[in-house]
Amino acid sequence: MNRQIVQLFGVVVVLFAVLVAFTSRWTVFEASSLEDNPANRRPLLEQQKVPRGLVLADDGRTIAQSRRVGRGSAARYVRFYPTGSLFSNVVGYSFIAYGNAGLEKSENDALAGDRNELATIADELLGRPQEGLDLHTTLDPSAQSLARTLLLRNGRGAAVAIEPKTGRVRVMVSVPDYDPNRVPADFAALNRAPGSPLFNRATQSGYPPGSTMKVVTAAAALDSGRYTPDSVVSGRSPKVVGGVPLSNCCTEGNGNFGPLTLTEALAKSVNTVWGEVGEKLGKGTLLEYMRRFGFDRKPPIDLPRNELRASGVYDRRGRLLDEHDAIDIGRVAIGQERLNVTPLQMAEVAATVANGGVLMKPQLVDRVVARDGRVEERRKPERVRRVMKESTARDLTKMMEGVVSPGGTAPTAQIPGVRVAGKTGTAEVDNGTANQAWFIAFAPADDPRIAIAVTVERTQGEGGQVAAPIARAVMEDLLGKSGG
Amino acid sequence: MSARTRELLALIPVSLLVTAGFAALLITRSADINEATATYGAVFLGLCVAAHLFIRARLPYADPYLFPLAALLAAFGLVMIYRITPDLARKQAQWFVFGLVVFCATITLLRDHRTLERYRYTIAAVSIALLLAPRMPGIGGATNGAYLSINLGALEFQPAEFAKIGVIVFLASYLRDTRDVLVRGRLPRLSLKHFGPLLIVWGAAMLMLIFIRDLGSSLMFFGAFLALLYVATARISFVVGGLGLFGVGAWFFSNHIQHVHERVQIWLDPFKHGVVEKEGYQIAQGLFAQADGGLFGRGFGRALLELPGGGTILPAPHTDLIYAVIADELGLFGAVGLLLVYLLFADRGFKTALIAGDAFSKLLATGLTAVMAIQVFVIVGGVTRVIPLTGVTLPLVSYGGSSIVANLLLLALLLIVSDHARREPGRGGVV
Structure with a gap:
């Protein structure tokens, strides 16, 4: 019987190797395609957890800022535009359900604080919280x-x-x-709306x-x-x-x-x-x-x-x-x-x-x-x-x-x-x-x-x-x- | 160094894990620090040391690594559950205490596991009754289309977890009796008398597909059955035939039972439009969570789990999908580490079977180890989309009272077999 028990252990090892292979498949090899899957809401929710940077006018006035909603682990940040319509078409908007437009879209990486991978890891090691960067515009x-x-x-x-x-x-x-x-x-x-205000x-x-x-x-x-x-x-x-x-x-x-x-x-x-x-x-x-x-x-x-x-x-x-x-x-x-x-x-x-x-x-x-x-x-x-x-x-x-x-x-x-x-x-x-x-x-x-x-x-x-x-x-x- | 001293020393890594795990969680969630959480680790360690002392007194020769490995898994599970829902961790800790009581009671009452042989038909009957209980009106009920649990008042109870131990005991005992006939007999000479019970087991597995509608439990039982059959008879033809029969049955039912069919379709393409938001949501979110983890993971308590509007992004993160949470927070390395712990446990279990002196002990240890390993394969394989996802627990790690108590009972039986085996050296040598 002992030979069969050893063989059985071999089968178990093979089965576990399959599990390791599939776990690697999802965590590493196919990770980026899963992240891009439209059904994956994680990247969007993740962005909400980081306060976006400010968008500032030339004189330092705030055009766009993030406000915290909720507390603790349920906290998320929502965009607020103190200047209202004034810079709407050029600065745009950023909302999870409606996407981004204007500078909020073209400068999303900076505003969301997505710098290069190395800088992000360094921040993590140094315990710096990930934060969006502020955008100083030329607008008057x-x-x-x-x-x-x-x-x-x-x-x-x-x-x-x-x-x-x-x-x-x-x-x-x-x-x-x-x-x-x-x-x-x-x-x-x-x-x-008549006049296409979003345009x-x-x-x-x-x-x-x-x-x-x-x-x-x-x-x-x-x-x-x-x-x-x-x-x-x-x-x-x-x-x-x-x-x-x-x-x-x-x-x-x-x-x-x-x-x-x-x-x-x-x-x-x-x-x-x-x-x-x-x-x-x-x-x-x-x-x-x-x-x-x-x-x-x-x-x-x-x-x-x-x-x-x-x-x-x-x-x-x-x-x-x-x-x-x-x-x-x-x-x-x-x-x-x-x-x-x-x-x-x-x-x-x-x-x-x-x-x-x-x-x-x-x-x-x-x-x-x-x-x-x-x-x-x-x-x-x-x-x-x-x-x-x-x-x-x-x-x-x-x-x-x-x-x-x-x-x-x-x-x-x-x-x-x-x-x-x-x-x-x-x-x-x-x-x-x-x-x-x-x-x-x-x-x-x-x-x-x-x-x-x-x-x-x-x-x-x-x-x-x-x-x-x-x-x-x-x-x-x-x-x-x-x-x- | 005595086996028991090695056991005690092996508990040190467990203590480190618990302490480090809770410390990491407390740091990431400084918001809700409270006094009770800080003492969790200490209480858990105290319990483990007490259990160790009990083993030292009652089963001095038992394998020194089985208990620390199980404790490691339970500690790991506790930390993960605490991270997911702190309230459930408290309940899980209570179940762990109750499990340890059952563990000690089993060891005290069952001086020799061979006495179980006398009750094998009773055990078999009780096991089958347990399996069918969720279909009984009044106490049973379906979750996600599968009949997995029964309600006794406030207590929810998953009978399959206990039935798996009963079925293994029965099969080990039955195969010890009939293996000679099964090994030597030519097919024409094998009568229904010998094959009957085996056909009954196959039939029972198929019935489970129909009645419990759970592919996972069915696979787990049938896999353990084939493993035992092979170890007992060394006839690969039985395994091939059995797998063939199971395949045919599974194929038939996946085409004729809506619930099973659906599961298979989701498995084949969880991202299909219209499926990914509903039936495929669970498996798809599990895969997204794993993708999020990468090589090293997000770190304890750092992964995205809670949704802004309340609820969690992963359905059943503390039970079915706990492996996905682990892969998310600890990455590929953490997940593989966990699998290695299970593999080490299986290694010690099979080693116990190797050195056991008699056929029943060998078969019992093999069966108990195999059923645990297969259960890990069924749930982790489901979460990683190797096979269709089904609702069995990740042994000792997932949240669930029945699961943790049953697995501690399984551990008790393994330790009893081990103690006897190592007490009578000569047959296989001390390992």
């Missing part, structure tokens, strides 16, 4: 609040203000917006840019060496562009101008001039300059990829067009055709001209700081590329100053004692019954500290009347703070 609450109030008075729209030299985003507003504290209670209603118009909306696009066209015209600010072009109307007559509708004297310099043509926003310039430059050149400004791809800003949209010429199916497609480039040059752009992109256009022709990476986060004050990460300004020669930028700045002068389309954007450079835009929408009003600008023109893009949806007014005063007020607020 008072300018944000001002932009939001002014936009709300005009219905729907967006505004983005950027520091040209650094790419730091000072204001990013999209209205209508929402109170992130209401997300858990009203998520379904917010999703259905960040500043980075996700594709609007026809209207005449603000002439800044891009002018940059291409001057920088390619084909034109100078003093080049004379005929301003007669109508003029055949892309095989179809184009006229300067709605401007004084039936829009029929004589010969004009490019500077005058920009100040008065003469469509037939810029349409002709666009055609002369051709698809290749204009699209090349658009790409240098950042068109045709999502901007490299620290927001979730799915909340960004590339600006460019789209076909009906939502495909971006290029040189090989049939495009009426003369109308692209004046911001028509199937061109649509985001407010963020147009703010970058203004900022690039302001920064001597160099495009900076737009950034919302200045630094990531641990609870004990250690700076974990400092986000330095990053240069993306030179878009145009410095001399081109200088010339273009002078031309844009003409827009804000008494003879231009936006004297409403003047700030006493400060030189402002800008460009208005008014694109017809809804079969000509309403306008998409735009204004892009930067100031002071001789030493730019702020660049801005403001747009208002479906308004009866024009860019110079509706958008320019908002841009002026916000720029004044931001410049006043920096001592200028």
Whole structure:
């Protein structure tokens, strides 16, 4: 019998080896696929047990914080947004059942305190509790609040203000917006609400840019060496562009101008001039300059990829067009055709001209700081590329100053004692019954500290009347703070 | 060094485990420190030392490692249960005390285990009655579709835990009588008289599938039966035939009994949409918990268990899924360590069988050890998805009064066999 008993023990050893093999399978070999299983709520519940870091405005004001609910082992943390709707679309929200949006999503790892594996183990050994890191943003609450109030008075729209030299985003507003504290209670209603408040118009909306696009066209015209600010072009109307007559509708004297310099043509926003310039430059050149400004791809800003949209010429199916497609480039040059752009992109256009022709990476986060004050990460300004020669930028700045002068389309954007450079835009929408009003600008023109893009949806007014005063007020607020 | 001194020394690691375990828990849950918890470890150790002294007096020659290994498992279980639900740990400790009383009473009353042979049919009848009791109206009732427990007033009682010991005693005694016939007989000459009882055991296992509807207990009984049959007869054909019959029966019932069928489907794909939220929730959450543990685990008291709204993320964390909690908190290494303790226990049990002087003692020790090892395989295999998950306890570790008392009774029987075996050296030598 003893031999059989030993054999039986052998069988037991084999059975236990199977148990060890399967335990290793679940704990080690298939652990990560189990963690990613949608039925596994552990990662979400785990995150709730760690207080997320704060999101702070540029002046230190708290935009998002975690509050403890429950006690002892049942304690969990729930997000609270003291500033309510003010930063809703850019900072977003974070709730277990509804996921994350905005900076709460793109910076989730930092906010949840998920640093690299090694640092986490070190923390564990040293007994440091795992905690979220604080996010210090570049956003300015008072300018944000001002932009939001002014936009709300005009219905729907967006505004983005950027520091040209650094790419730091000072204001990013999209209205209508929402109170992130209401997300858990009203998520379904917010999703259905008119005006799509959860949608960040500043980075996700594709609007026809209207005449603000002439800044891009002018940059291409001057920088390619084909034109100078003093080049004379005929301003007669109508003029055949892309095989179809184009006229300067709605401007004084039936829009029929004589010969004009490019500077005058920009100040008065003469469509037939810029349409002709666009055609002369051709698809290749204009699209090349658009790409240098950042068109045709999502901007490299620290927001979730799915909340960004590339600006460019789209076909009906939502495909971006290029040189090989049939495009009426003369109308692209004046911001028509199937061109649509985001407010963020147009703010970058203004900022690039302001920064001597160099495009900076737009950034919302200045630094990531641990609870004990250690700076974990400092986000330095990053240069993306030179878009145009410095001399081109200088010339273009002078031309844009003409827009804000008494003879231009936006004297409403003047700030006493400060030189402002800008460009208005008014694109017809809804079969000509309403306008998409735009204004892009930067100031002071001789030493730019702020660049801005403001747009208002479906308004009866024009860019110079509706958008320019908002841009002026916000720029004044931001410049006043920096001592200028 | 005498066996008993070795036993006493082997209790030192147990004391370290209890102390370290409770200390770790007290540190992680500084929120609800109280005086009583700090004394748990000390009281537990006192009990173990008392039991040791009792063994020293009554069974001086018994195997020195069986009791410390069992104490290690019980201590480990107590710490885990305390971590899961402190209130249940207090109850479990009370059951452990009662179990020790039963343990001592068994050793005192049963001077020689061979007297059990005289009552083998009585024991068999009582065991079968115990197994069927949960189906009796009034005292029985189904949990998750399986009939596992009976209610006697305030007391809930899992009869299968005791029945397993009774069945092993009966089989050991019966096979000692008939093994010669079974070994030598050619098939035509083996009459129903010899095979009858074996067919009855097979039938009983199938009946358990139908009546108790518990694949786990059924597997545990039938596995122990085959193990004993093989050890008694050395005929592999019996084992193959038995496994075949069990396979056919299990296949038939899994296709014809809804409850068993469901269990098998969940086992095959617990993550299926619509299953993972309901029937498959338990096994899926058990696997998620293990994945959470990784190599080294989260540490005592650090794993996610309580849900924010109350309740636990793992259903039955203190019974069926305690292995998943262990893997979560102590990782692969902790879980394998626990399995090794069971393997060491099995090793000592089989060693006792090897040195036992007579066939009944050998078969009894083999059967008791095998049934315990198979029970571990059935529940851990269920939690790790080797086999369908069923509701048997992890011996000495899971929460459960019947389980802990029955397993201490099993330990008492093993120690009695061991004491006799080592008292009469020569047959197998002292190990």
